[in-house]
Amino acid sequence: MGSSKYEVVIGLEVHVQLTTQTKIFCGCSTRFGSAPNSQTCPVCLGLPGALPVLNRKVVEYAIRTGLATHCAIAPRSVFARKNYFYPDLPKGYQISQFELPICEHGHLEIETEDGGPKTIGITRIHMEEDAGKLLHGEGPEAGSSSFVDLNRACTPLLEIVSEPDMRSSDEAIAYLKKLHQIVMYLGVCDGNLEEGSFRCDANVSIRPWGQKEFGTRAELKNINSFRFIKQAIDYEVERQADILDDGGKVVQETRLFDSVTGMTRSMRGKEEAHDYRYFPDPDLVPLVVSPEWVEQVRQELPELPEAKVARFIREFGIPRYDAEVLSADRAMAEYYDATVARHGNGKLCANWVMGEVQRRLNEDGVAISDSPVTPELLAALLGRIDDNTISGKIAKTVFEEMWRSGDAPDKIIEEKGLKQVTDTGAIEQIIDEVIAANLDQVEEYRGGKDKVFGFFVGQVMKASKGKANPAAVNEMLKKKLQG
Ligand SMILES: [Zn+2]
Structure with a gap:
């Protein structure tokens, strides 16, 4: 295949579903998996005369995400109507932000394959509402009908739009994983790709090396795993290269990825922004965000993954690899932090959290926040290795028993007669x-x-x-x- 003759250009649009209790413009619950249309009201059903009221928490989450990705927070932003027809959109328009989004000009740093860091620009982050969901061939008249569930209508989303700065599917995945990790750390999204809480559209084009202008791009829609996103991009690059090699022209269009065949197929011609007839929503006043509010959100930001990795290396003297594994997930990082705070030996704690604790969590499918062995108990156990009460090997037996019973290590060591023989x-x-x-x-x-x-x-x-x-x-x- 001829893809090596071309430079790959990728920009990503990520939709992040926010973990607020209620929807963006009404008080309905955002809970997933309830009976169809049970979480609706005149506002999210689009009934005439119903007026939207902006959820303050959504704005706070947008500011939080903007600050964590080095964006400028707009003191004034405007909601706009994006007009189109689809049966899952009862109002006939989606409330989004267009000309004046809440966040702009951000960036993220990723590690590239050759090991160097690379900055990926973030064009903008804006708030918008989700549409409902169509269920095809389900329910009483399966096969012949489609049904509309509006529970998801008006659920708050952030759309995070990157610059076309990525040059391979690996860079795209590195960016997505970084972004995914950050929104999880911030607590603004549950990060569930399968349920659609974190969805990605990829704009992919290629151009001959050295050419300045971008090639014509295809937009790949709604891919729900990191692996599939990589597959879809790689397939698309080869497809476009074959077209150019044959002297053809790439058509600007929206394409769907089929995870069964590993191929993308045309869905529709690409629409342009002007097709949507955007205009400011007359039902919503412009959003004004004070510098004080931004400052307050900044103060409340958690320590982010990069900062954690650096601190673990600096303060606890552990290798970068360990620091990255331990910081991959905020709850795990906090568990490790709490263990070291009580025990002190950063490397020993790292070995145990990444080893025994992680192994048992995986075996039982338990989240680290629900671990029966708390940081306090783990630190107490490691203390018994230090003072030669037990060997490292016996400690694993004791740990197993702690996991099962939730008992303190001293109790188990005493009851089971596991004290080390130093006599x-x-x-x-x-x-x-x-x-x-x-x-x-x-x-x-x-x-x-x-x-x-x-x-x-x-x-x-x-x-x-x-x-x-x-x-x-x-x-x-x-x-x-x-x-
Ligand atoms: Zn509602």
Whole structure:
């Protein structure tokens, strides 16, 4: 295929569904999965004369997202009507923002494949309402009818529009993952791609290397996983390259990705902004945001992933890889932070949170915020390794029991008799027994076969049921074996 002859240009439009309790212009609930049309009122049904009232929380979330992506927050922004007809849009227009959005001129930094950082511009972020949902061939007259569910109508969205700054599907995914992580950290979106809380449209075009003007772009619509977004972009790039190689012209259009075939297909010719006859919504006054409000939201911003990674490296001395894994999710980062605050050894805590804790969470499908082993309990357990009450290996047994029962480590260590044996007399006795039972191996060791030492350590630990202090065992074994 000829795609290497062309430079790829990608811009992304992401729709982020906000986690507010109520809709953007009425008091209806935004809960997902309720009975069809049970969360509606005259405003979101578009009944004549019903007037929208802007949800203050939506504005706060927009400001929060704008600040976290380095945008300028407009002191005055305006809601506009985007006019089009579709059965899931009862008013015949969508309330959105057009000429004067609330946020502009932002950026995000991503890591590229060759390892360097790259800045991706964010053109704008605006607030808008979602449309309802059509259910095809479901319900009592399955197959012959379509039904309209307006529970989702008027649900608050942010549309985050990037500059066409990405040059490969990998860069697009890096940007999306970064954005996804940020809106989750901010608590403005639940980040669920499958349920459509975080949806992405990709504008993809190609141009011969060195050409300044952009090629004609295709817009890929509504793709609901990171993997599919990458597949859709890669397919689209090859498709356009084949067209240009054959001397053809790419048509500007909207295309749908089919996850079964891995291909995109034409949905409709691309509409232009003027097709929508945007005009300011006369039912909503311009939105004025005071500098004080912006400042207050800024003060309340949580520590964001990049800052967390840097702090974990700086303050806790852990490798970048660990810091990134631990910061991937805000709840996990807070769990780790709380554990280190109580125990102090950043690396040991990192190993346990990324290891045992993460493993058990995955096995049980539990969120870290619901972990039966709290940071307090984990720190207490690690403290017992430090003071030689138990070995690191026994600690895993204790952890398992803590996970099951929710009990404190000391209680389990006491009840199960797991205290480490540091009494040298007791250890010596075990060593003597092991040596007496393995005289052949003693000969081998004395004959220069150092590897056998590990065998003896293993036997002694086994005989002590893992409770012998490993350092003491090592030291005493060496002496005894040398005879
Ligand atoms: Zn409503």
